[in-house]
Amino acid sequence: MMLARPWLPDALLRPPAVLLLPFADWLNAFSDYLQNDLQLTIFTRAIADVVQFILDVVNNFLLGGRKGLGLPAVPWLTVAALAGLLGYFLGGTRLALLSGGTFTYLALFGQWKLAMQTLALVFVSAPAAVLIGLLLGIAAQRKRWLEVSIAPLLNIAQSLPHFSYLLPVVIFFGVGHHAGAIATIIFATPPMIRMTLLGLKRIQPEIIEAGRTSGCSPRQRLWLVEVPSARQEIMVGINQVIMQCLAMVVIASFIGAPGLGYKLLLLLQSLRIGDAIEIGVSIVLIAIMLDRLTLAWAYRVPEYHGDERFLVRHKYLLGAIALAAVSIAIAALEPYFYFIPRREGLSTGFLWDPIVDWITLNLFDPLQVFRHFVALYILIPVRDLYQWAPFSAVMLLYTGLGWCIGGRTCALLIFSFLGFIALSGWWDRAMITAYMITVAVSVCIVLGLTLGIWASRSPSRAKRALLLCDTFQTFPSFIYLIPVIMLFQVNDLSAIAAVTIYAMIPAVRYTIEGLRNVPVPLQEAVTSAGANRLQRLVQLELPLALPHIMVGINQTVMFSLFMVVIAAFIGTQDLGQEMMRALSFNDLGKGLVLGFCVAFLGLTIDQLVSHWERRRKRELGLAE
Amino acid sequence: MDGKTSGVIRCESLWKIYGPDPGGIFRKHDGAPSDEALKESGHIAAVNNISLEISRGEMLVVMGLSGSGKSTLVRCLSRLVESTAGRVEMDGQDLFALDEKELIELWRHKMGMVFQHFALLPHKTVLENVAFPLQMQGITPDVRRAKALEMIELVGLSGRENYFPRELSGGQQQRVGIARSLAVDPGIWFLDEPFSALDPLIRREMQDEFLRLQEMLKKSIVFITHDFDEALRLADRIAILYHGKVEQIGTPEEIVMNPATDYVARFTSEVPRARVLTVGSFVVAGEGDGVEPVAKDTPIASILRRIVLSPDARIPVVEDNGRHLGVIDRNALLDALFG
Numbered sequence: 001m002m003l004a005r006p007w008l009p010d011a012l013l014r015p016p017a018v019l020l021l022p023f024a025d026w027l028n029a030f031s032d033y034l035q036n037d038l039q040l041t042i043f044t045r046a047i048a049d050v051v052q053f054i055l056d057v058v059n060n061f062l063l064g065g066r067k068g069l070g071l072p073a074v075p076w077l078t079v080a081a082l083a084g085l086l087g088y089f090l091g092g093t094r095l096a097l098l099s100g101g102t103f104t105y106l107a108l109f110g111q112w113k114l115a116m117q118t119l120a121l122v123f124v125s126a127p128a129a130v131l132i133g134l135l136l137g138i139a140a141q142r143k144r145w146l147e148v149s150i151a152p153l154l155n156i157a158q159s160l161p162h163f164s165y166l167l168p169v170v171i172f173f174g175v176g177h178h179a180g181a182i183a184t185i186i187f188a189t190p191p192m193i194r195m196t197l198l199g200l201k202r203i204q205p206e207i208i209e210a211g212r213t214s215g216c217s218p219r220q221r222l223w224l225v226e227v228p229s230a231r232q233e234i235m236v237g238i239n240q241v242i243m244q245c246l247a248m249v250v251i252a253s254f255i256g257a258p259g260l261g262y263k264l265l266l267l268l269q270s271l272r273i274g275d276a277i278e279i280g281v282s283i284v285l286i287a288i289m290l291d292r293l294t295l296a297w298a299y300r301v302p303e304y305h306g307d308e309r310f311l312v313r314h315k316y317l318l319g320a321i322a323l324a325a326v327s328i329a330i331a332a333l334e335p336y337f338y339f340i341p342r343r344e345g346l347s348t349g350f351l352w353d354p355i356v357d358w359i360t361l362n363l364f365d366p367l368q369v370f371r372h373f374v375a376l377y378i379l380i381p382v383r384d385l386y387q388w389a390p391f392s393a394v395m396l397l398y399t400g401l402g403w404c405i406g407g408r409t410c411a412l413l414i415f416s417f418l419g420f421i422a423l424s425g426w427w428d429r430a431m432i433t434a435y436m437i438t439v440a441v442s443v444c445i446v447l448g449l450t451l452g453i454w455a456s457r458s459p460s461r462a463k464r465a466l467l468l469c470d471t472f473q474t475f476p477s478f479i480y481l482i483p484v485i486m487l488f489q490v491n492d493l494s495a496i497a498a499v500t501i502y503a504m505i506p507a508v509r510y511t512i513e514g515l516r517n518v519p520v521p522l523q524e525a526v527t528s529a530g531a532n533r534l535q536r537l538v539q540l541e542l543p544l545a546l547p548h549i550m551v552g553i554n555q556t557v558m559f560s561l562f563m564v565v566i567a568a569f570i571g572t573q574d575l576g577q578e579m580m581r582a583l584s585f586n587d588l589g590k591g592l593v594l595g596f597c598v599a600f601l602g603l604t605i606d607q608l609v610s611h612w613e614r615r616r617k618r619e620l621g622l623a624e
Numbered sequence: 625m626d627g628k629t630s631g632v633i634r635c636e637s638l639w640k641i642y643g644p645d646p647g648g649i650f651r652k653h654d655g656a657p658s659d660e661a662l663k664e665s666g667h668i669a670a671v672n673n674i675s676l677e678i679s680r681g682e683m684l685v686v687m688g689l690s691g692s693g694k695s696t697l698v699r700c701l702s703r704l705v706e707s708t709a710g711r712v713e714m715d716g717q718d719l720f721a722l723d724e725k726e727l728i729e730l731w732r733h734k735m736g737m738v739f740q741h742f743a744l745l746p747h748k749t750v751l752e753n754v755a756f757p758l759q760m761q762g763i764t765p766d767v768r769r770a771k772a773l774e775m776i777e778l779v780g781l782s783g784r785e786n787y788f789p790r791e792l793s794g795g796q797q798q799r800v801g802i803a804r805s806l807a808v809d810p811g812i813w814f815l816d817e818p819f820s821a822l823d824p825l826i827r828r829e830m831q832d833e834f835l836r837l838q839e840m841l842k843k844s845i846v847f848i849t850h851d852f853d854e855a856l857r858l859a860d861r862i863a864i865l866y867h868g869k870v871e872q873i874g875t876p877e878e879i880v881m882n883p884a885t886d887y888v889a890r891f892t893s894e895v896p897r898a899r900v901l902t903v904g905s906f907v908v909a910g911e912g913d914g915v916e917p918v919a920k921d922t923p924i925a926s927i928l929r930r931i932v933l934s935p936d937a938r939i940p941v942v943e944d945n946g947r948h949l950g951v952i953d954r955n956a957l958l959d960a961l962f963g
Binding site for chain 2: 204206207209210212213214215216217220224225228229231301302303304306307
């Protein structure tokens, strides 16, 4: 069909206009119906008021002011001291330094207010998301029909870009602080549902039987046996929720959520890179701290303290009270320890600005050459190819692939995913998105595999690399725009560069894991057969690790779709750009349709890769 | 609801069929589907028309290899798994007629169960694990603490009551499992391969320990194992399971002496008979010639030396209460051992 392009009728080249279905109008009509006829907004605005009130209380606690309970704020010294103690309690000196240090940094550098606004949003949305997710997860485990109906929804929800969550929230809940919190709650709930379900399913059947034969009523069994036994997964779920919350809170600045994200948005828009880096460091520090604290909590093993004296047994609680009292007293005497306004804070801006200037001055020309080269010989040809390919041929190609790899259901799903995109009228934009992620994912695969193979060659190197991956993955995706804008300014290449950096993490991680997890007896067998290192890698390790590596590449595709939409912020012409526009015009239908287009692109690849991966694992006898 | 005086289980024509439509296939063949009919329709009978009875204070060991349906059988008897058909009675009470609430009450007071992989709650201490069934009954903390400590002492774990399961060895964990299952003083005790996950030496030690406990407690026991030696050591009676059916049920001695099927014979051929057979099986009428008498329950291994070294002695056999039974039939005994 590609070859026959000149003779094909127009209707097969791009989706004919008569066939386009006004999905957006339908969605808008539906939302109007919900708003006006069902008066759902009364209900949703009531929720919004509740959320707003809780937010006010937390904000009041952290920042003072007249809203909420009207109490004075807690001094930063107290917050830092208590965070340090919590860190020590959960993970010893290093974690104490990390958490205490983070808050001290935020205070000393005059970012206290912004950071507390961000954290207030996280502190409100995370518990809500955890609670909702836990209850839904438990319900899904109890009721088979709920699990079956919730699974595809979770798949779509987790491949919808962040932006798609913002629009409905704005329509039903309004703009502002609470909208940020609500969007965050909705966004962060799916992983909690998944982890709860996973944890409950992984419990040994014998443990549940032990509960039953011990005479548990169903409720006793749930809360005293099953939930505690699934603690680990549930705690990892909480960790994921908190990290998702932070990422979303930063992005929710687009709908007026205050805090570090909002400030970063403004700074990036006015290209004030130096200040943006400073904010970026704060966000990164908060991310690492939250991640390490919750993980330390998750992997904590229970210990027995019942036989210790009162003072020893409650040393942390008493210590916290003492620390709070002392730090509040100090703050009362010396206002510097109470609150440090922005202009009195330290700044590293003087450090960053010259670096940024130097880069602009000295690297501009070589980078310009590089940029032109890449654009001329790679980006533009690929984009033109994608735009040139008849849509019917693309659909046929992928549906056929789906048929070969995953059978009929898979082919049917892919056909309907792509069919939706074609009929929605956004085919051309979707192809631009597809072209950008194709380039980005290709680079990710080449670089990620190389890095992964290199890192997997020694156990200690692999461990360090995995730790690095963990750390990078906790950063909210928004952060990755800062260095890219610094180097490439604003264009397609910088968007692709940002996507590449962000999306490479899973490729590296899964390559390392896959290669390190090749069974030792097999390695020994191949080595004793006289294979050298290269032969062992090519003949044994790569083939066996390939299914696992494909899982990583699948995630790379998902990550890059998320990032490509965020990168719309620095000016692309794809679906993400349209989504930004829909956001600024409050066009719910259009925004959602675009979101689904992005999600379906991702799910198409996901269908292909996961079917192939599962089949391959079965063939290799690696399936569980 | 008094656990001490009760303790009889009877099951009649018990069926547990797995597959697409267990109930349907069962009714279609009028409650007696043949092996072929089951196989053709893609069903498997994990418990295939089993009837047996455990009397008060008796230990029935259910022996079978993996896939023989022994784990399913014990779960059907305890109603952890719903059976396809049949009837289970516990102290004359129809187990399948109970609703959920009554069933929970039954578990709370009458049954104890020990699991192959211990199934201890990882977030609770030894003491809390043992007290857990009592907690479910709503017993006050002081009372259940006292009772749990008593159980912990019984299984020899005193001093470790505040440990967590992860801090214990496998053998110790199973002691906790045993203590937990005994905490409510159940009349009926189910043990599902309790020692299979342990090292051979520890297993042996635990078996001795278990015999000591049973000597004291006299529970009615269903004990599952895949280890024929273990079955011989512990059982009052053994039921040998194969493909969901009972191949043979009887005392260890009966099974070793008269295996009912080839399958059973394959197990018994390797068994050192001197350890299983007792003197009581080789008694003929007659008066002893003044040498020291032996009890009829004595394994012949322990008197073999006397028999071989003094070929002409007429060794008297007596009952537990000392009543004279006869003398050992030397030739029959040697034939059974070496013939």
